[in-house]
Amino acid sequence: MLHLELEKRLHAALLAVHPAVSVAAVHVMPAPDAKFGDYQCNALMTLARELKTNPRQLATEVSAKLDVADLCEPVEIAGPGFLNFRLKPAAIAAVLAAAARGEHLFFQPAGTAARTYVVDFSSPNVAKPMHVGHIRSTGIGDALVKILRRLGHRVVTDNHLGDWGTQFGMLLLGWKTRLDRAALEADPIAELERLYKEVNALCDDGKPTFDPAVRDAAKNELVKLQAGDAENLGIWREMQRLSQLQFDSIYGRLGVKFDHTLGESFYNPWLAGVVEELTARGLARSSKDAVAVFADALWPEGTPRPAPKDNPFLVQKDGEWVDLPALIQKSDGGFNYMTTDLATIQHRVREWNPDEIIYVVDDRQAPHFRQLFAIAGQWHPEWTAKTKLTHVGFGKICGTDKKPLKTRDGNTPKLAALLDEAEERALALVTEKRADLPLERRQEIARVVGLGALKYQDLLPHRTSDYVFNWDKMLALTGNTAPYVQYQFTRAAKVARDGRGNGQGPVAPDQIVLVEEQELALAKLLLNYGHTLERTALDYAPNFLCNYIYELASAYSRFYDNCPVLKAEEPTRTSRLVLCELTAQVLQDGLALLGIETIDEM
RNA sequence: GCACCCGUAGCUCAGUUGGAUAGAGCAUCCGCCUUCUAAGCGGAUGGUCCCGCGUUCGAAUCGCGGCGGGUGCGCCA
Incomplete structure (x- = not known):
C-alpha cells in the first residue's frame, strides 16, 4: 500500500530534477531482501542511461528533493544507484490501524482509472463431459475476474459454450438411431458422449470403422439443423438443457458464476454478414470453394506488414513462405469458429464497449488468436484502438509420466469425478486427524479443503507452464498448499x-x-x-x-x-x-x- | 521443415519494466510441545540457472547460434 505513496513522491522529486522526464516506468516495489530495506527503486539506473548522466549522481539529486521523512528513514543510495526505503514502524502502525478500522484492506481501488473488461473463460462443450482441462480455464479465469473486480474494475463474464458445429450432425444421427433412453435417464452426458464416440468412429475416414454412408447421414442432419429443421432443433435444445444441468452442478460446486452464457449458436444470425463484409472490403476471398482471409489481403502491397515469421497467415514449407489462410466459410457453405469468434468480438464491442477482452484459453490455440486479433484489427481498426484483445494462455496438466493426465483406462479424467475424489481424499485425511468431529462437520471441512487443494494446485504454477498433477502433494499439510x-x-x-x-x-x-x-x-x-x-x-x-x-x-x-x-x-x-x-x-x-x-x- | 512455449537443487516449482550473494516446498539429516491447534517452527545438506558467443554498470531474464523436450501448422474448436 505504501509503495504507491512512495512512488508518487518519488515521481514528484524526479520531476523537480528533470521536468521533461517520463515517470511512468519508475516504480517503487518491495525489496527482494530485508537487508536492502522494505522497498526499492531501481529505475533511476535505467533512466540515467537515457539521460546520459551518472546514475549515483541522479539518485543523489532525486533523493535530495524526496520528502518521505514521515514514512521512512533517510533514503539510502546503494550499489550503482538503487534507492532503498526503510519504513518507520510508526508509519506501518498507522496503515494497520486504518485497516483495523475498516478503511481499507491494504489495496487501493482503481477509482477513476477503472477499466471495463470482458472475460471469456471456461467454455465447455455441450453434450460432452467437462474434463480435467476445464479446471484450468475455469479456475484461472474466475480468479482473474475476482481480482480485477476487487481492484475496482468493471468485469463482464461470458461463458462461450461450444453449442454449435460439426459434432451436432453426429450427435443428432446418434440420438435418432442408437439412443438408449434408460442410459440417458441415468446419466445424460455419458450417454451423449457414447453416441458421439460411436458415430464419430464411423465418420472418421482414418479409422477402420469408417462408413461413408454414416458420414453423409451425419452431415445431412447437420445441414437440417442449420436450416432450422424443427425436429433437429428440438433435439439440439434438449441436449443443451441436459448439458446446462451438468454445467450448473459443476459451477455450483466450484462457486463460479457467469454474467452471460452466450454460446456459439447465439452468433448464427451474424455469420453470413461477417463473411460478406470481409469479402466486400477485400480482406477475404474465395479459395478452393471456401472463403478465407489471406496475408496479402490483410496487408496489401505497400502497407506496413509483419515479417514473414511474425505473420500468422504464413507458414514455411520446403523453404518457401506459403499461405496459411484463416477460413471463415467452408466449401459446403457452413461457417466455422473463426467466423463465430469475429462475430463475438463485434457483439462484445457493441454491447459492452470494453477496454479489454480477455480469452482464457489453452496455449495451443495461440495461433488462432493471433489470426483472429489481426483480422479484427484490420476489419475495424476503431475496435482495436479502443479494445485490447488478450489471449491468456495456459499449459497442460500432466501425470507423473509428464504426459497429459489420463485415468487408468487411458481416458481423460472427468471434472466431476475429480471433484468427488478431492473431497473423498480430504475426508480421509480429516478423519485421520480429527476423529473427534462429527461426520457432517468433517465432510464440510473435506469439501472446503479438498476443492481448495485442487484449485490451489492448479493456480500455483505459472499459468503458461505444464504441471504435474499430484493428489498427495496438493493435500499435504506442509508446504505451499x-x-x-x-x-x-x-x-x-x-x-x-x-x-x-x-x-x-x-x-x-x-x-x-x-x-x-x-x-x-x-x-x-x-x-x-x-x-x-x-x-x-x-x-x-x-x-x-x-x-x-x-x-x-x-x-x-x-x-x-x-x-x-x-x-x-x-x-x-x-x-x-x-x-x-x-x-x-x-x-x-x-x-x-x-x-x-x-x-x-x- | 517453420513458428510458438519450455529447459533453474535428487524431485516439484518460484524468481517483479534486466537489479544486489539465484529462492521455496518435498525428500534426507539434526533439533523444538507443562505455553493461543506440533495439521506447526528452527537448523543443516543440496546449483555448470541446458551449452556457447554477444549487449551492459549489472543477464536465469534481452539478442544471435547450437542441443534437448512439448505444442501447432487449410475447411474441428
Missing part, C-alpha cells in the same frame, strides 16, 4: 475471535506497537497485499497471489510460534491481536479471490 494456508487462517481467526470482547473501541495508531522481528515481518507483508493484486492483474498470473498468500501464511506461523497474543500485556496484546485479525482477513480475502473457501476449524 491450500490446506497449509487454510490452516494458518484458522489459527489466526481463532486467536482473533478469542481475543475480542474486551470492549475495545477503534484502534488508534499509537496503540499498535511493532517490536519483534516476526511482528514487523508480518505487518510489512500485509502492506504488500495491494502490490501483489496489481502485479497479478498486470500479468494475468494468479500464481503471484498464491505465492504471496503462502508467504503471508508462513510469516503468520512464525509470528504465532514466537509471539504469544492473548497472554501478552498491553499494548502488545492489542497490537498482536490486530495483526491476527488483519492476517485472517487478508488470507481469507486472497483465498476468496482464488475461488477458495476458508473454514474456522480444521
